[in-house]
Amino acid sequence: MEPAPTTRLDDVARALGVSAATVSRALSGKAGVSTQLAERVRETARSMGYVANEHARSLAGGTSSVVGLVVHEIGDPYFTEIAGGLVEAAEEHDLLVQVCHAGRDPGRELKQVRTLVAHGVRAIVLAGSGHTDPEVEAGVRATLEGYTVRGGRVVVIGRRHLDSDALGPDNTGAGAALARHLHDLGHRRVVVLSGPSWLTTVEDRLSGIRSVLDARGDVDLQVLETDFTRDGAAAAALTALERWPATTAVLALNDAMAIGVLDSLRRRGVDVPGQVSVVGFDDVAVAAQLSPSLTTTRFPLADMGREALDLVLAPPGASPRRRRIDHELVVRESTAPPPTDHHQE
Structure with a gap:
């Protein structure tokens, strides 16, 4: 076969139907590849004109x-x-x-x-x-x-x-900590603004929240999926309050989303935390500087x-x-007991 100077390790692997890692091990003489396969790899590499890139x-x-x-x-x-x-x-x-x-x-x-x-x-x-x-x-x-x-x-x-x-990051534990905090304050009508369900972080944080609130058995928990972003949560917060007007707490699955919620509620004239409490995750630097400052879970x-x-x-x-x-629950100004007319024992 005519030598091809541009032949890559992946090309050799594809020709043999094995992984690039296997080809690399065989050519470098490392363990984990049978003698017979290693010889096939070397022969194929030679015939294809593969030359190891020593610079890379x-x-x-x-x-x-x-x-x-x-x-x-x-x-x-x-x-x-x-x-x-x-x-x-x-x-x-x-x-x-x-x-x-x-x-x-x-x-x-x-x-x-x-x-x-x-x-x-x-x-x-x-x-x-x-x-x-x-x-x-x-x-x-x-x-x-x-x-x-x-x-x-x-x-x-x-x-x-x-x-x-x-x-x-202990996302499941962080979700559970926030859920306990809201439940202990008396919140029984809670909306979670969730990012895409195919993200493991979303899955884990939501799992932690459900592990507490579902177990308590007295919470009306709603989940609304949106973009995992500030703008996505800002729009979703208004949708949530229109769909579930009795909501007393909004749990955003990251701080950027929570910041969007706070801005959206402020523009709509909804008092936080007087009417609705808001929490986030991660404790980004700006969380303590917001007005109201954000209750969240801290990761370093x-x-x-x-x-x-x-x-x-x-x-x-x-x-x-x-x-x-590990996470740390950080309680700030954005959470309080629900309004008296919404409180449920």
Whole structure:
């Protein structure tokens, strides 16, 4: 076969019907590939003219000064604060951070991950919710597997279906804490403004809320799905109050959404918390500065960014390392007992 200088590792893998990771292991002499298959891989690679890119190999091995960070929404304070912590930590190591915005689009995320891998970044951090269907992440999972086999390092934040070191915010516990807070105040007519149900963060936060309010058995709980954004929640809040006018508490599944709710209710002349209490998740920096200040659950966002950088620069373990990030309930001015005419014992 005529040598093809542009032949890639993926081309060899496709010709053999195996993964890129298997081809990489076979060509580098690593364990995990049978002698017979390794010989087939080497012969196919030779016949296709594949030549290992030593420059890319050295970058994946850790000599690059760039770390890739993929986030869902760079304008969301949740991701901004994580990115800030990671960038600050990277500067201490004389590293640069390349930030990519995926917009919660799986195809766009895959394209960005592949681009980071192709550019030979030293490490990759994926921040943001995964998908409830693991098959949606199959492309990203395969790409990252090949990248790590070649020496790259990966850490994910808030993902459960990727075989990488991970930081996992306790979203279920945070949801339960907020639900208990509202119930203890006396709220029995509660609306949850939910993001897309296919996000694992949404699934986990809603699960925590239901674990408390469904168990109490005396709460009229409504769930309205909208965009996981400030604008989506601002519009959904008005829809919710029109549909369920007796609502005394609105539980938004992130602080950006809660900020949208507060703005929307203020414009409509609805008193918070006199008529309706509002809560969020994450405790972004601006939450304490709002009027009224926002009751929420705190995750140490900047610290999460720093911890992700430390973990991604550490030598890999024998198996993926999972670190749970605990929450803290932060009670502020946006919650109070419901109006007397709405209170139910």
